[in-house]
Amino acid sequence: MADGRLFIGTKMYSSWSLRGWLAVHLAGLDVEEVMIPLAGGSTPAVKQATPSGTVPYLEHRGARVWESLAILEYCAELAPRLWPEDRAARAWARSIASEMHAGFRALRQNMPMTILNTRPGEGATPEAMADIARIDAIWQAALEASGGPFLFGQEMGGADVMYAPVVCRFLTWRPAVSAAAQGYMQAVRAHPLMQRWYAEAAQEPVEWRLPQYEAPTK
Secondary structure (H helix, E strand, C coil): CCCEEEEEECCCCCHHHHHHHHHHHHHCCCCEEEEECCCCCCCHHHHHHCCCCCCCEEEECCEEEECHHHHHHHHHHHCHHHCCCCHHHHHHHHHHHHHHHHCCHHHHHHCCCCCCCCCCCCCCCHHHHHHHHHHHHHHHHHHHHHCCCECCECCCCHHHHHHHHHHHHHHHHCCCCCHHHHHHHHHHHHCHHHHHHHHHHHCCCHHHCCHHHCCCCC
């Protein structure tokens, strides 16, 4: 019997769900996955199932945790390897994770997560491109210091969890980024958990597709 439940939204679209899901699986938590198809905007089933009316939401051994960053920190209590061992590097990783959690609104609005589509060149507003430039700089600095292939070394960690949906967005919308960023995106996309997420997204019923996030007919 599982130790709890993880409530998530549609894998095709739910960037925040991906963060919680990655954290839980990287930490090795044994939880039942509860999928709630998103309806676009407010989803009544999510509001009924979770304290904040949002996904992801984790119930684990008596703990109730919502918000992706809080779920990540909870998982890191059980699996400290999710953050770097070095104090300064750990502070750096937490800082860029928090920056992702709180910022980059223009990127979110103009290049939503729709992982099975490819829409190169679209959504490239000046504001979105400014967000992308900042993210590229964050990645380059961390990769240069750690040696990669992930932001803080050889293994996917908490900072990568927070930026994984950005990788998904970049793979869909194909903005111009540095060679270092491209290499990082390849490493994230090739991770077994990301391969699994993409494969399971592809298996979701077509009825769960939301027209506003789907590529136009070419």
